[in-house]
Amino acid sequence: xxxxxxxxxxxxxxxxxxxxxxxxxxxxxxxxxxxxxxxxxxxxxxxxxxxxxxxxxxxxxxxxxxxxxxxxxxxxxxxxxxxxxxxxxxxxxxxxxxxxxxxxxxxxxxxxxxxxxxxxxxxxxxxxxxxxxxxxxxxxxxxxxxxxxxxxxxxxxxxxxxxxxxxxxxxxxxxxxxxxxxxxxxxxxxxxxxxxxxxxxxxxxxxxxxxxxxxxxxxxxxxxxxxxxxxxxxxxxxxxxxxxxxxxxxxxxxxxxxxxxxxxxxxxxxxxxxxxxxxxxxxxxxxxxxxxxxxxxxxxxxxxxxxxxxxxxxxxxxxxxxxxxxxxxxxxxx
Amino acid sequence: xxxxxxxxxxxxxxxxxxxxxxxxxxxxxxxxxxxxxxxxxxxxxxxxxxxxxxxxxxxxxxxxxxxxxxxxxxxxxxxxxxxxxxxxxxxxxxxxxxxxxxxxxxxxxxxxxxxxxxxxxxxxxxxxxxxxxxxxxxxxxxxxxxxxxxxxxxxxxxxxxxxxxxxxxxxxxxxxxxxxxxxxxxxxxxxxxxxxxxxxxxxxxxxxxxxxxxxxxxxxxxxxxxxxxxxxxxxxxxxxxxxxxxxxxxxxxxxxxxxxxxxxxxxxxxxxxxxxxxxxxxxxxxxxxxxxxxxxxxxxxxxxxxxxxxxxxxxxxxxxxxxxxxxxxxxxxxxxxxxxxxxxxxxxxxxxxxxxxxxxxxxxxxxxxxxxxxxxxxxxxxxxxxxxxxxxxxxxxxxxxxxxxxxxxxxxxxxxxxxxxxxxxxxxxxxxxxxxxxxxxxxxxxxxxxxxxxxxxxxxxxxxxxxxxxxxxxxxxxxxxxxxxxxxxxxxxxxxxxxxxxxxxxxxxxxxxxxxxxxxxxxxxxxxxxxxxxxxxxxxxxxxxxxxxxxxxxxxxxxxxxxxxxxxxxxxxxxxxxxx
Numbered sequence: 001x002x003x004x005x006x007x008x009x010x011x012x013x014x015x016x017x018x019x020x021x022x023x024x025x026x027x028x029x030x031x032x033x034x035x036x037x038x039x040x041x042x043x044x045x046x047x048x049x050x051x052x053x054x055x056x057x058x059x060x061x062x063x064x065x066x067x068x069x070x071x072x073x074x075x076x077x078x079x080x081x082x083x084x085x086x087x088x089x090x091x092x093x094x095x096x097x098x099x100x101x102x103x104x105x106x107x108x109x110x111x112x113x114x115x116x117x118x119x120x121x122x123x124x125x126x127x128x129x130x131x132x133x134x135x136x137x138x139x140x141x142x143x144x145x146x147x148x149x150x151x152x153x154x155x156x157x158x159x160x161x162x163x164x165x166x167x168x169x170x171x172x173x174x175x176x177x178x179x180x181x182x183x184x185x186x187x188x189x190x191x192x193x194x195x196x197x198x199x200x201x202x203x204x205x206x207x208x209x210x211x212x213x214x215x216x217x218x219x220x221x222x223x224x225x226x227x228x229x230x231x232x233x234x235x236x237x238x239x240x241x242x243x244x245x246x247x248x249x250x251x252x253x254x255x256x257x258x259x260x261x262x263x264x265x266x267x268x269x270x271x272x273x274x275x276x277x278x279x280x281x282x283x284x285x286x287x288x289x290x291x292x293x294x295x296x297x298x299x300x301x302x303x304x305x306x307x308x309x310x311x312x313x314x315x316x317x318x319x320x321x322x323x324x325x326x327x328x329x330x331x332x333x334x
Numbered sequence: 335x336x337x338x339x340x341x342x343x344x345x346x347x348x349x350x351x352x353x354x355x356x357x358x359x360x361x362x363x364x365x366x367x368x369x370x371x372x373x374x375x376x377x378x379x380x381x382x383x384x385x386x387x388x389x390x391x392x393x394x395x396x397x398x399x400x401x402x403x404x405x406x407x408x409x410x411x412x413x414x415x416x417x418x419x420x421x422x423x424x425x426x427x428x429x430x431x432x433x434x435x436x437x438x439x440x441x442x443x444x445x446x447x448x449x450x451x452x453x454x455x456x457x458x459x460x461x462x463x464x465x466x467x468x469x470x471x472x473x474x475x476x477x478x479x480x481x482x483x484x485x486x487x488x489x490x491x492x493x494x495x496x497x498x499x500x501x502x503x504x505x506x507x508x509x510x511x512x513x514x515x516x517x518x519x520x521x522x523x524x525x526x527x528x529x530x531x532x533x534x535x536x537x538x539x540x541x542x543x544x545x546x547x548x549x550x551x552x553x554x555x556x557x558x559x560x561x562x563x564x565x566x567x568x569x570x571x572x573x574x575x576x577x578x579x580x581x582x583x584x585x586x587x588x589x590x591x592x593x594x595x596x597x598x599x600x601x602x603x604x605x606x607x608x609x610x611x612x613x614x615x616x617x618x619x620x621x622x623x624x625x626x627x628x629x630x631x632x633x634x635x636x637x638x639x640x641x642x643x644x645x646x647x648x649x650x651x652x653x654x655x656x657x658x659x660x661x662x663x664x665x666x667x668x669x670x671x672x673x674x675x676x677x678x679x680x681x682x683x684x685x686x687x688x689x690x691x692x693x694x695x696x697x698x699x700x701x702x703x704x705x706x707x708x709x710x711x712x713x714x715x716x717x718x719x720x721x722x723x724x725x726x727x728x729x730x731x732x733x734x735x736x737x738x739x740x741x742x743x744x745x746x747x748x749x750x751x752x753x754x755x756x757x758x759x760x761x762x763x764x765x766x767x768x769x770x771x772x773x774x775x776x777x778x779x780x781x782x783x784x785x786x787x788x789x790x791x792x793x794x795x796x797x798x799x800x801x802x803x804x805x806x807x808x809x810x811x812x813x814x815x816x817x818x819x820x821x822x823x824x825x826x827x828x829x830x831x832x833x834x835x836x837x838x839x840x841x842x843x844x845x846x847x848x849x850x851x852x853x854x855x856x857x858x859x860x861x862x863x864x865x866x867x868x869x870x871x872x873x874x875x876x877x878x879x880x881x882x883x884x885x886x887x888x889x890x891x892x893x894x895x896x897x898x899x900x901x902x903x904x905x906x907x908x909x910x911x912x913x914x
Contacts, residue, residue: 032793036800041811042412042498043800044830051495083404084492084562085569085589094590149623156631157651164631165624167591170614171394176588282618282628284591292590292620295792 001325005318012314016307020072023306024065027299033057034081034297055081068303077308078300080293087304090289096179097167098285101277102270104205109212110263117220117259118252124225132217139214144273148207148280155203163200165282172196204281208273212266219262223255230254257328264320268313389896389911394612397907398625398637402590402617405496406570407557408545409484412498414812414903417542418638419593419615422907423467424545424578427458427477427524428536432906433898435662435816436719438536442472442546442579444522446536453531453856460522464602466548467583468574472602474518479549481516481526483558492562499814502824503538530854533861537719537817542904551577581608581908592616609896609911622759629653629889635912636890638903642704642764645887653889657706660717661883662902664710664821665762665810667693667773668878670802672839678805679747681839686876688737690727692780695881697729698772702765703884710880712869713822715901720818720852720865724873726880734780749783753799753807758791761886762810769881770808802836808881809837813902818865823849827877840877 035051036043052058056067071078077087120129156164167181168174174193177184181200185193227233228251236250237243275287282288286305293301401415408420428446431437440446442464447456464472484500487493489507504511514527528535538544551574552558557567566572570587577584579602582595593615597608616634619625622641628634630651640648645655669680669689679685695709711723727733754770755763763769767788774784789795798804811825822828827840828849834841845868852864885901896909 030793032790032797036797037792039498040413040796041800041825042502043797047495047498050490054490054492054495079561079563083402083569083589084565086563090589093588149627152624152627152631156633157627160631164633165619165628166616166633169633170396170592170594170616173394176586176591179588279621280624282616282621282624284588284618288618288620289590297793 001322005322008314008318008321012311015314016310019310020069020303020307021065023303024068024299025061027297027302028061028064030297032297034299037295037297038082068300072307077304080301081298082293082296087301090301091286091305091308093179094284094286094289097181097283098271098274098278098287100167100180100182100201101204101208101274101283101285102267104201105209105212105270105273105277106263106267108205108209109216109266113213113216114220114259117217118224118255120217121221121224121228121255122247124221129221132221136214136218139210142210144207144211144276145280147210148204148277151203151207152280162203163196164203167200167283168193168197169200204277204283207280208270208277211273212263212270215262215266216259220255220259223258224251227251227254254328257324260320260323264317267316268309271309271312387895387913389609389909390913391609391911392611393912394614395610395636395894395907395910395912396634397613397615398619398628398634399593399615399617400638401620403570403587403593405562405568406575406584406587407565407568408543408547408576409500410493410496410562410568411543412496412814415617418903418905419595420542420545420576420578421580421904422582422595422613423576423580423584424542424547425580426539426542426544426546427460428539430540430900430902430904432909433659433900435660435715435717435813435900435902435904436537438540442477451856453533454528456526456528456535458524458526460524461602462522464579465600466551466577466579467598467600468548468551468577469600470548470550472546472579473521474524475521476546476549477524478516478518479552480546481513483552484544485511485513488560491560492565493558493560496562497543499538499541499543502814503534503541504532531856533853533855533858534815534817534819537815540904541815545578545580548574548577581606581906582613585612589617591618606908608908610907613907629891632891635894636897637888639761639886639888641759642702642761642887645704645889648889653891654894656888656890656897656899658885658888658899658901658903660816660901661707661715661885662717662813662816663762663810663884664714664825664880665760665808665882665884666713666878666880668799668804668807668809668838670805670807670837670839671841671877673802673805678839679741679743679750680805682741683875684737684741685743686879687727688734688741688780689777690876690879691730691737692734692776693773693879693881694729694776695879698769699882701772702769703882704887707882707884710883713826713872713878713880714818715813715816715883717901718813718816718818718821719858720862722862722866722869724869726873727876731779738781748781749785750777750806751785751787752777753787753789753795753804755791755795755808756788758795760810761812761884762882763808764884766808773808800837802839816902818862818869819849819853822865822868822872823853827872838877840875842871842875842877845871845875 035048038051039047056064079086116132120132123129152164155162172193174184174188177187181197185197233246233250236246274285275290278285278287279291290305399415403416403419404411404413408424425441427443428438429441431439442461443458444461445459447458449456460474466472485507487497487507494507501507504513512529512532514529517525555567555572555574559565562568567575575584581598581601583598585596586594595613597611601607619628622644625637626640626644629637649655669686671678671681699707699709711726712721714721752770752774754766770786774786777784789798799807799809811821814820827835829846848864848868852861855861855864893912895913896911898909899905
């Protein structure tokens with residue numbers, strides 16, 4: 001197993017290297033220029049030239065890339081063209097919000113998706129199965145921003161049950177310490193602050209988690225139906241095992257494998273979905289940061305964030321693969 | 335309602351997938367001597383400080399700002415978000431009377447300055463008893479320190495490239511600056527000696543970027559550190575940040591999320607001290623729908639601006655739409671007379687006049703703008719210093735056809751392309767696509783065959799328009815200050831390095847000379863004459879078609895009282911209070 005992990009990590013290096021070149025070229029081929037984006041209507045040819053020189057954009061592309069790569073190899077992800085903040089420091093303040101949102105969405109998707117998918121799979125073609133099919137179809141079909149705005153309109157604007165935007169109500173005066181709103185609220189020791197932070201998470205988590213919820217429900221259902229018809233399940237029943245034991249030891253344990261794979265893939269999808277969700281719910285996360293960076297041609301920020309996303313995606317997939325081995329003793333990595 | 339950001343969202347998703355006076359002043363005050371540049375001081379009634387009942391003290395106001403600040407050092411910014419926040423914290427020698435765009439009043443100066451007959455020497459007497467928010471005294475040395483700091487920025491450094499306004503106003507840094515010297519003959523007197531008279535001197539100094547900061551804080555916090563990536567003061571991460579003299583003090587900035595200001599308990603102008611304990615600017619509401627919903631749900635109390643298309647929805651949900659008074663912008667149809675060295679059909683004056691007569695601008699105002707927005711009568715809004723009302727072509731298809739007939743355009747020449755921006759909303763252009771379609775329809779009626787093309791505002795449009803790549807296009811200008819120079823010289827037609835602005839390719843040496851004369855006029859009256867002459871020439875030539883003077887719509891909830899809006903968004907929150 002350790003050799004497998006090392007091999008996977010080493011194998012990721014050329015992927016990341018290739019990605020960095022592709023990204024660099026792609027961003028520099030986009031129309032527009034960071035200097036004019038920064039200066040806006042105040043741009044003059046002289047100012048544009050000076051800003052480009054200060055940012056190193058007057059250098060040949062390969063020089064710019066090598067400089068970027070050199071910094072990257074020294075662990076320096078660079079600084080924003082627009083506000084000069086280092087990517088590392090900004091990431092440290094924004095990533096917690098994205099993690100909080102993604103975790104909330106995952107808890108919603110897994111916490112509801114697996115039990116409901118399991119129920120539907122154990123009673124296929126029943127009324128619950130039919131209802132879940134409709135709900136899943138709806139969940140997959142509705143764009144996140146439509147669902148997000150609709151949720152805010154109903155539960156925030158009309159009913160006033162839940163907050164519309166942000167991670168916490170500034171009126172409560174919770175100091176920003178960890179940038180995890182719920183943890184910061186817990187640190188104050190005030191239940192009202194914790195309830196407020198959790199309430200702020202509910203709508204965005206549902207908006208972001210609905211697509212993975214629908215997918216996980218469907219995959220779990222299909223996996224349960226598949227496994228339930230296997231010979232070894234019939235054998236287990238023939239041995240006289242209780243239905244509960246058959247379900248937990250023989251059906252669900254084997255049905256977990258495809259579900260695990262999907263959860264791993266959905267983490268990548270959630271990071272993509274967070275871009276939209278954070279904009280709709282005004283969360284100060286990595287997603288909305290990327291949007292601003294793209295709008296401003298902030299190459300350094302976009303390059304670095306996409307690389308970070310790629311690393312996260314690779315790590316999650318590695319964890320999923322390792323998880324297989326624990327779930328299925330027949331799988332052994334060497 | 336679904337707004338501009340989703341274009342960028344799609345691009346991002348693609349990437350992600352591929353990876354895997356006051357007193358007297360700048361804040362509202364009781365009774366303040368006011369003056370326009372070049373005139374004597376006159377007493378002016380103060381704005382109302384409350385809209386209903388007795389102001390309640392305390393509370394936190396949540397303001398939805400249009401975006402994040404660039405830097406916490408106002409000297410280094412030129413964006414509206416930074417300036418909006420800075421207006422609450424820093425103050426200059428002079429400012430604008432609240433609710434106006436061009437009434438200059440003394441703020442940290444005790445009165446308007448005395449100006450020498452040649453217009454080259456300005457002598458300010460300073461207020462006494464003013465302290466910076468770090469407790470250090472405000473005096474003539476502090477003024478001198480701030481101005482010398484700006485003048486001394488290296489134009490090639492991060493400080494120089496981010497300080498847009500000092501060189502824009504004074505012609506450059508260091509010896510290139512029009513300021514020869516700034517001296518402090520005594521603790522309460524500051525003397526500015528200029529190389530040449532500068533008619534926009536006082537009005538330009540109302541900009542928040544000329545807000546004075548504590549020299550002690552600037553020095554001890556290493557505010558001049560470069561590169562800016564290492565400058566904690568600029569990023570609001572130093573022990574003390576943005577230390578001014580205003581009614582609110584900087585407390586916290588979490589970039590991308592919020593900025594928090596707290597009441598200055600030792601504000602020098604006690605009669606105009608803040609009612610609120612705190613203001614939190616939510617800077618994460620980049621999406622207009624999210625902003626409106628945040629207002630409607632009570633998540634925020636106040637939105638600096640809302641989309642023009644959201645005004646009706648805001649009103650129907652009980653929100654108050656901000657009355658912003660005088661416009662400080664101009665939307666126009668640009669007609670570029672040369673693409674590179676090649677003349678376009680717009681080089682022909684008859685074509686420009688014909689197009690101006692073909693556009694039913696009044697109908698555009700009715701269809702796309704607010705009730706207070708108006709068809710311009712010059713290339714700047716009426717409240718601008720130096721404005722002169724001109725008789726511009728009005729809608730007449732007959733006149734249009736006559737002018738265009740005189741131009742003798744071929745069929746091929748009548749096939750034109752009209753550009754409009756996408757993924758952007760501007761107060762002067764709330765719905766660019768529909769406005770472009772309406773204009774195209776009018777031009778078609780006048781005999782043109784119009785093809786509409788669009789480009790993304792941020793990635794292409796601004797660059798292509800300003801560098802002269804678009805022949806016929808929608809564009810606009812929001813004032814830096816409400817002076818004729820800011821519109822027709824800086825924004826539009828002033829020559830750059832001896833050449834006409836590439837955006838329009840409009841060459842009129844007499845007009846340019848009139849503007850230079852106006853800028854260097856020793857008195858405002860003389861400057862106004864020159865600005866008037868320049869506008870007369872523009873009216874004859876019609877280099878662009880002015881379409882609208884608008885005000886940006888904003889809104890607040892019924893809890894908010896005492897707010898005074900201004901068309902240039904120079905607005906102060908010291909008069910604002912919240913009902914319980």
